[in-house]
Amino acid sequence: MKGNDVKKAGLFKKLNNANLLRRLVQGIFAVSTIWIGFRFYLFYQQLAAGAEQVIERPPGVEAFLPISSLMSLKLWIVSGDFNRIHPAGLVLFLVILLTALLLKRGFCSWVCPVGLITEMMNGLQKLLFRQPLIVRWWFDYLLRSIKYLLLGFFCWIILLKMPGSALKAFIYSPYNQIADLKMLVFFLDPSTTTMVTLSILTVLSLLIRNAWCRYLCPYGALLGMSSWLSPWKIRRDAGSCIDCRKCTQVCPAHIEVHRVKTVQSDECHACLQCVAACPVKETLQLSVRRRRLVIRPWLYALLLIILFFGSVWIARLGGFWQNGIPLERYRQYIPLLERLNHDRGNGVH
Numbered sequence: 636m637k638g639n640d641v642k643k644a645g646l647f648k649k650l651n652n653a654n655l656l657r658r659l660v661q662g663i664f665a666v667s668t669i670w671i672g673f674r675f676y677l678f679y680q681q682l683a684a685g686a687e688q689v690i691e692r693p694p695g696v697e698a699f700l701p702i703s704s705l706m707s708l709k710l711w712i713v714s715g716d717f718n719r720i721h722p723a724g725l726v727l728f729l730v731i732l733l734t735a736l737l738l739k740r741g742f743c744s745w746v747c748p749v750g751l752i753t754e755m756m757n758g759l760q761k762l763l764f765r766q767p768l769i770v771r772w773w774f775d776y777l778l779r780s781i782k783y784l785l786l787g788f789f790c791w792i793i794l795l796k797m798p799g800s801a802l803k804a805f806i807y808s809p810y811n812q813i814a815d816l817k818m819l820v821f822f823l824d825p826s827t828t829t830m831v832t833l834s835i836l837t838v839l840s841l842l843i844r845n846a847w848c849r850y851l852c853p854y855g856a857l858l859g860m861s862s863w864l865s866p867w868k869i870r871r872d873a874g875s876c877i878d879c880r881k882c883t884q885v886c887p888a889h890i891e892v893h894r895v896k897t898v899q900s901d902e903c904h905a906c907l908q909c910v911a912a913c914p915v916k917e918t919l920q921l922s923v924r925r926r927r928l929v930i931r932p933w934l935y936a937l938l939l940i941i942l943f944f945g946s947v948w949i950a951r952l953g954g955f956w957q958n959g960i961p962l963e964r965y966r967q968y969i970p971l972l973e974r975l976n977h978d979r980g981n982g983v984h
């Protein structure tokens with residue numbers, strides 16, 4: 636290896652450091668999510684208190700309604716109706732799919748707040764245990780199929796079984812109109828079942844690295860499948876590779892990067908940690924075939940930010956962001972919400 640082939644230190648390298656950039660982008664999206672959650676909480680509180688003046692509901696909260704968004708997508712395709720009940724949810728769903736088609740599963744490791752929590756759990760796991768639970772390869776395959784089964788179930792029900800009329804009836808129903816508020820109340824006042832489920836998931840995440848993202852998240856399954864179509868992949872130049880295996884050691888998805896020329900795995904979430912760890916210049920890169928059109932970490936971060944915030948801006952301008960539910964209707968729905976919550980507390984479903 637020539638001396639000048641080793642990656643150079645310096646300001647540009649620091650600015651182009653994938654790990655640093657990823658933390659920064661994760662931070663931006665985490666702060667945005669907390670801000671949206673806080674404003675939505677205030678909106679609900681003011682509404683429930685019967686206040687005259689209520690702050691504007693933040694539409695970004697609809698990002699947490701992926702099943703409703705999948706229904707909206709099908710309704711849009713079969714009838715051309717871009718519904719005004721959760722339009723922001725559909726916009727964000729499309730943007731997230733687009734990121735996977737172009738930039739692989741970057742949503743999971745650069746944007747998703749659950750992905751960030753999973754990484755924090757991994758850090759805690761390292762503090763608590765020296766060695767995480769090793770899952771045998773065959774059991775790992777079996778467990779990874781769970782998220783595909785869940786995705787298959789939702790797709791079967793929504794895309795195959797539900798006709799357009801049933802979708803429309805559900806989307807415009809009072810139940811779906813307050814789905815976001817129901818979700819908030821669900822977490823503000825969790826039932827025993829919710830607490831038990833969350834506790835099991837927490838323990839599981841402490842014992843097994845990336846348990847939620849790797850085995851259970853149907854959104855991750857959808858993005859993993861979509862990412863196969865992405866022309867950009869992690870590619871290794873076998874000619875300049877010194878077989879140090881640093882890429883494989885840092886890969887959180889347990890991919891043997893040092894063995895392959897192109898990472899094809901649906902588990903690769905484009906975290907670019909392998910790229911950051913590789914000591915040989917331009918040996919490991921995110922590029923299209925023949926190692927062309929390389930996306931450097933700084934460009935990757937920029938593209939993600941432009942895609943998300945740019946789409947929100949365009950959707951706002953085009954009137955596809957705010958829903959069309961009048962405040963008065965929300966006021967009428969509050970007793971319904973309280974009744975649903977009361978029924979849930981009493982085990983009525």
Ligand code: SF4
Pocket residue numbers: 869885886887888889890892898902903904905906907908909910
């Ligand atoms: S292969 Fe590289 S980019 Fe993909 S998950 Fe592993 S470390 Fe991240």
Ligand code: SF4
Pocket residue numbers: 871875876877878879880881882883892893912913914915918919
């Ligand atoms: S980090 Fe991976 S790709 Fe880079 S030199 Fe080492 S083995 Fe080769």
